[in-house]
Amino acid sequence: MQVTIKCPSCNADSGFFLVKDNLMGPFRCWKCKALFTIKVQKGELVKCEPLAEEVFTKAKADAAAKRKKAKEKSA
Numbered sequence: 001m002q003v004t005i006k007c008p009s010c011n012a013d014s015g016f017f018l019v020k021d022n023l024m025g026p027f028r029c030w031k032c033k034a035l036f037t038i039k040v041q042k043g044e045l046v047k048c049e050p051l052a053e054e055v056f057t058k059a060k061a062d063a064a065a066k067r068k069k070a071k072e073k074s075a
């Protein structure tokens with residue numbers, strides 16, 4: 001399913017391909033590099049909130065740490 005997200009800060013359209021109808025997660029505008037938390041429900045964008053760079057970086061680090069832990073467990 002294709003979802004189009006309009007960047008609230010620069011109005012650039014971003015095409016998103018979704019496997020599921022619902023999604024909540026970070027989104028980075030390809031044009032102005034602004035970060036947002038987006039929420040998609042039934043293929044429609046229902047929420048788009050500015051996201052601080054450090055929050056995004058931390059979320060990514062947390063996810064990487066979790067993956068590392070899971071890898072260590074299975075090894």
Ligand SMILES: [Zn+2]
Binds near residue numbers: 009010011030031
């Ligand atoms: Zn933008």
